[in-house]
Amino acid sequence: MEERLGRVRVVLVGTTHPGNIGSAARAMKAMGVTDLVLVAPERFPHADATALASGADDLLAGARVVEDLAAAIRDCVWVVGTSARLRTHSVPVLGPADAAGQALGNAAEGPVALVFGREHSGLTNAELDHCNAFVQIPTVPDFSSLNLAGSVQVMTYALRMAALNGEAPALSGAEPTGVERDPPATQAEMEGLFRHFEQALTTIDVLDPDNPRHLMRRLRHLYLRAGLSASEVRMLRGILTHTERGR
Ligand code: SAH
Numbered sequence: 001m002e003e004r005l006g007r008v009r010v011v012l013v014g015t016t017h018p019g020n021i022g023s024a025a026r027a028m029k030a031m032g033v034t035d036l037v038l039v040a041p042e043r044f045p046h047a048d049a050t051a052l053a054s055g056a057d058d059l060l061a062g063a064r065v066v067e068d069l070a071a072a073i074r075d076c077v078w079v080v081g082t083s084a085r086l087r088t089h090s091v092p093v094l095g096p097a098d099a100a101g102q103a104l105g106n107a108a109e110g111p112v113a114l115v116f117g118r119e120h121s122g123l124t125n126a127e128l129d130h131c132n133a134f135v136q137i138p139t140v141p142d143f144s145s146l147n148l149a150g151s152v153q154v155m156t157y158a159l160r161m162a163a164l165n166g167e168a169p170a171l172s173g174a175e176p177t178g179v180e181r182d183p184p185a186t187q188a189e190m191e192g193l194f195r196h197f198e199q200a201l202t203t204i205d206v207l208d209p210d211n212p213r214h215l216m217r218r219l220r221h222l223y224l225r226a227g228l229s230a231s232e233v234r235m236l237r238g239i240l241t242h243t244e245r246g247r
């Protein structure tokens with residue numbers, strides 16, 4: 001089960017302080033989680049990142065830097081967003097242990113991602129709209145915001161505990177249908193589905209192209225929560241193609 005930790009990606013979005021990137025790398029390495037992706041960090045590489053990594057330099061050297069969250073998670077089959085405060089509850093909000101167990105279960109099928117936000121402002125709504133689930137580390141209610149690297153430590157510790165205890169429940173979506181398991185959809189396939197929905201619903205005048213946000217967000221939450229398989233995405237896209245044609 002420990003090898004599944006190698007399929008768990010830590011994604012840090014818009015990190016301001018390079019020291020936090022180093023501390024996060026150190027936290028990860030000690031727990032056996034090694035895949036680090038940085039989305040538009042303010043300063044990286046940086047001496048403070050290297051200093052605070054204290055020997056986890058290999059993780060920093062291997063870290064990939066990408067421009068936006070979509071690029072960081074394209075190949076992932078399950079994405080969990082972390083937040084100190086959650087305004088929307090349209091996908092499940094999990095505790096660290098449940099999130100870790102589900103992450104390891106889903107890691108049997110492909111890469112999974114844990115997404116962490118900016119020090120000052122967290123993740124944007126648009127970023128949260130990529131997630132299949134959220135995780136909130138339980139704190140006292142009136143002091144809920146942890147340091148970024150502290151949050152990475154809590155979550156990677158939970159992952160390690162789940163791996164050592166062999167806890168990995170069945171995939172949250174895409175249940176097996178027979179001998180062959182229907183593989184879960186990747187984020188890139190889900191984004192293709194959402195673009196297709198937007199286009200088809202515009203064609204049939206259900207969606208106002210000048211104001212698509214609300215309906216599209218609700219559709220995103222519905223389908224991300226459902227945990228679709230790749231073949232279910234193909235089925236829905238087939239229906240959308242016929243819907244666009246009007247027959
Ligand atoms: N003021 C920001 C706090 C950001 S803290 C906000 O309101 O979101 C930086 C990052 O650390 C967060 O984006 C999240 O990824 C993580 N984090 C901090 N506290 C957390 C908590 N209690 N549970 C889950 N993640 C947390």
